[in-house]
Amino acid sequence: MAVPTYATTGQRIWYYGFRVICGLIFFFLIAPILVIIPLSFNAEDFFTFTPEMLSFDPEGYSLKHYRDFFTNSDWQQALRNSVSIAPVATLLSVGFGTLAAIGLSSEHVPFRRAIMAILISPMIVPLIISAAGMYFFYSRVGLQGTYVGVVLAHAALGIPFVIITVTATLVGFDRSLTRAAASMGADPVRTFFKVQMPLILPGVISGALFAFITSFDEVVVVLFVGSAGQKTLPWQMFIGLREQISPTILAVATLLVVISIALLASVEMLRRRSERLRGMSPG
Amino acid sequence: MSDVPAATPQDETDAAGRLVAADGTPLKRSLARALRRQKLRALLLIAPLLLFILLTFIAPIADMLFRSVENDIVSRTLPETVETLGEWDYSSGELPDDAAYLALYRDLSVATEYKTHTRLGSRLNYETSGISSLFRKTGRGVEDMGELYQDQFEDLDAAWKEPETWARMMASEEWLAAEDRAATPLELRDGIAGALPNTARAYEQFAEFTQNEDGDDPAEEDPWAYVYAMLWLDLTGPVQMDAYQGPDAALLEAAAEAAPGFESQTWRAGFADIDNDWEDVEVWGTIKAYSGEFTSGYFLNSVDLQLTPEGIEKQDENQRIYLKLFWRTIVMSLAITFSCILLGYPVAWLLANLPMRVSNVLMILVLLPFWTSLLVRTSAWKVLLQQQGVINDILVWIGLISDANRLVMINNVTGTIIAMTHILLPFMILPMYSVMQTIPPSYLRAAKSLGATNWVAFWRVYFPQSVPGIGAGSILVFILAIGYYITPELVGGTKGVFISNRIAYHISTSLNWGLAAALGTILLAAVLLLYWAYDKIVGIDNVKLG
Known part of the structure; x- marks a missing residue:
């Protein structure tokens, strides 16, 4: 399935373009599930990435939501x-x-x-x-x-x-x-x-x-x-x-x-x- | 199997020349017996599960189908009224005669005690709004109608106030002497039903209620005002006092003499005093239209029609929601199916054409969402699509939209379509993939070697062979989509909900179970029809998992 050496530029563009499209669809399938994992360690009660999280500041992360799950009756x-x-x-x-x-x-x-x-x-x-x-x-x-x-x-x-x-x-x-x-x-x-x-x-x-x-x-x-x-x-x-x-x-x-x-x-x-x-x- | 005797050319034959088994029975019979035993064993293995499914699943579905037409609440709550109304003709435009009002008084007097009149009111309110409050109001007022007579009897002779007087007059000697009168069913005195038919009936109803609902002795409880009203009715009618020989005959005779002079009113006037609506022919028409044991009313409501006294009519403009909702459910499911085809086809093609090692790894990306809890995926979309959510943040950060104009992607049609496409996409990819796997890649190469361009080779050679996969995936996704409840409920807002959400609403909020059942029946019929098509195209046996 590799692109053959004799392929024209158009074929190459199509070959890689198709792969990019498929990659995006796979991203669509899997990203929503993966994105909630880091968000669950959010130190704030927000549903989006805080600036602290984006700069990988340890302050921005916490286990408090997990704590809540294990203690909330x-x-x-x-x-x-x-x-x-x-x-x-x-x-x-x-x-x-x-x-x-x-x-x-x-x-x-x-x-x-x-x-x-x-x-x-x-x-x-x-x-x-x-x-x-x-x-x-x-x-x-x-x-x-x-x-x-x-x-x-x-x-x-x-x-x-x-x-x-x-x-x-x-x-x-x-x-x-x-x-x-x-x-x-x-x-x-x-x-x-x-x-x-x-x-x-x-x-x-x-x-x-x-x-x-x-x-x-x-x-x-x-x-x-x-x-x-x-x-x-x-x-x-x-x-x-x-x-x-x-x-x-x-x-x-x-x-x-x-x-x-x-x-x-x-x-x-x-x-x-x-x-x-x-x-x-x-x- | 092991118990089938082997037939070889050397086998014995009997006198008639038939093959026989080792034990001498004809081989044909011996084989048939073995086959029967095998069938029986198979059925015995299946039977427990079949029974289990029939009880826990098929019976509930049948119950739902039954409820979509069941309508015995009117004839159960107002039995006499329904019977009296049988001769009345709504199209005459005239109110029913006083006998119907009398029957209504009797029915409602009892229903009010059992508090079933409010349930009936809510039921009829689905058809004609305002009836619910009319019944509640009447329930409060119906006792006053009887108290008019109760007061006059009690003024006439204080003995009428005593529960004992009533019990002595109505009940048989054996019952009065019974040990536990709260539990022993009331037995009427001989002849009382002939002398005072309405009173005896009313007293029986009172006694039954007192015993069953309150667990009390009727002989120690004050009778309902309704009983007094019926006594007045009996005494002013063609009385046959000779039939009555019991105690307190003198008391009764005095009452019979005084009764015609009592202040009285027609039953119709009594109801009109409570609420003018009882002189509205529409109310009576509704009662009559819904007096049958079964009704098509719920199904008519499901398609924005209603059963009125004049026949089948269109719903009022502002109540026509169901056809629109069915239509929206279909359109949105088609949109979801179409986006699934669009996104699923390239991925399925890639998976089918990559080497097994790579495609197995990529397959995990398809199967993981498939295995992840629906709630997890829905919460992910709720988080992502919010106005303060991740997607809007990224768009603002890139500069595509300004902070003030964040996109509204949730609680509307867009939200439902995006989230459901994501949730149902694996159901499209998997059947497509299994079909595409069987298409030999050499066909495409052959087409190209014969001079076809890439597009022609794909469109004329590859695509037609992949159509069964598209068909199977589409039907599957469409069927799943039209019955979806959770995701539209959570991300659909008011514009992005499906017919299922309406069914849930009628079960848990409006309590109109009949309508919920009718809507469910229509949806079920649609799904079964589609499955029948699926079975024709793909075959249910070919359903595979994982």
Whole structure:
């Protein structure tokens, strides 16, 4: 892809011009996320770079917004709620989702398309509609404003991701392995845990990470299904952005970016490992 | 699978010449059984999740669809009025007769006690403004209508003041002797329903309320004024006093003699005293128009129409907002989709044509925003686009704009489009990239070697092959955009909001759930239609993540 030596001046200009354009688009993608990181260390309650920050004066930087996050009871309560909701919702999605994905991947499933459409629907329906429906229905059955209600709602939202990632891993699954296990006398349960599970584990874990991030970042549904007692981090950020915008949000945002990077790295690693295990290209 | 017996040419055949399995059953049946078992096992694995999704997700959606047409509040709160109005014709232009006012008095007397009349008022207020306050005012005044009669009965004989008198007259001996009268459902005395039908009914309603809402013994509570009014109605009507043989017959007889001489008023006059609007035929027309169990009213409201007593009409000029909002949602989503194509295409092309090693690194720049919390990205834009924010500071610093003329980029359409383009761009790049990866670069070289210019080679050879990627990305981005709520809410101000924001407003602020459900149903239909198109073009099974 390097510009060939015989290229005309026009071609050179186009070649480098195109790269500059792409560079600007990449900048557009990534800069907003990166710019909040230094801003979160601002010593003032401003949302822009102060002259002290620009001259790299240590006076201009401080950890006070992080301190606020770790001492403010509202933020701490929100963090506790997020941490207590997301893992349980993830566990539910992964448990039900993996079983169903295994069922779906067998050769003869009646109504496969219809079932798939229903299972994927939480991902298709706009969140505001899911939130509205859940708000109406859960208040009828007394789940609105409860921890259980929020967990169930988030589990439903995470399920399509588990289904998609696990079925993708099962596509390349070699069925003769289970037959081999059975022919050597392993019962189906043992075969599942000793043969099938280790092979599809990368898919299950990345599905779990998707389900976790779905619940952890979700704000629309929790806003309607939850009550003040289930206020999660994104909810608290939403309130902060709408009402009394405080720079602590930037500190929280920075921490969330770090979490995203960690999750992205794990998913990428798992994807490659899974492809290697299944004998596909190392990506 | 392992339980399917293998059929080899050496297999046994039975007398009819059919292949049989090792255990002697015909092979065809044996295979069918194995297949059935396999299907069953697959379904058993899927069943728990299917049930879970049906209960936690599909049922709520169905509930929303139901609520968009549900309308039993009128017939539940005003059952007798709705029935009486069945014969009344709005187009006659005349008010309904006094029987309708009487039915309204009975319904409202009970509804006021349960405080359901205000809810009904708010419901009907969506259709004709002013009804909400009319119902609240009437709720306060309706008791006075009955007190007119209550005072006269009590002046006639002080015994009418005693709750005991009423209980003795209305309730059966067994009920009066019951251990816990607050919990035992009231049983009427034999014959009382024949002698004083309206009174008995009213007393029953009073007793039910006293027991269920207050948990008290009706025999120790003062009956509502409504009960006295109904007693007057029964006593001045065609009385069959012979049917009544119970205690206090003399008291009742005296009352029956005096009742026709009581000061009285027509029911209509009573309501007109409370508020003149009850003599407005529009109010009655609205009640009648919305008396059905189901209504198309919410859907009509969603498209700026309304159901009036005369039929379907356009909303008032100042209330026509929804078509405009739907239109704005579509236009802005198209703008966002278009900017995503514009920004995504070059990047996807670059990623697809660079060596794997480099493109994998650049891919992280696309995936990181994809994985970053929506709130983080929205807060970043809120910080960047503010008038005192980073972008304006840079522009002022460069000298492009003066400090006094900082750009307004937030809380308007621009803010929403910029932020949402950024948020949805990865959803455009990823499908484009996966399509472009499959286009062999040799086609482009072949075209050039045949004399095509760069532009012709791209436009006639490369671009047509990348169209499926554009299509898939566009539908995906468009679907996501029209249902977006959080970002428009935070950076859209008043001009940059979508239909979703209106849905949220109706759920949590105006409490017009029916309208929210109808708007949601329309949006859902649009999204499902688009998904159907997406499935036709790309196939849902081809959805990939990361």
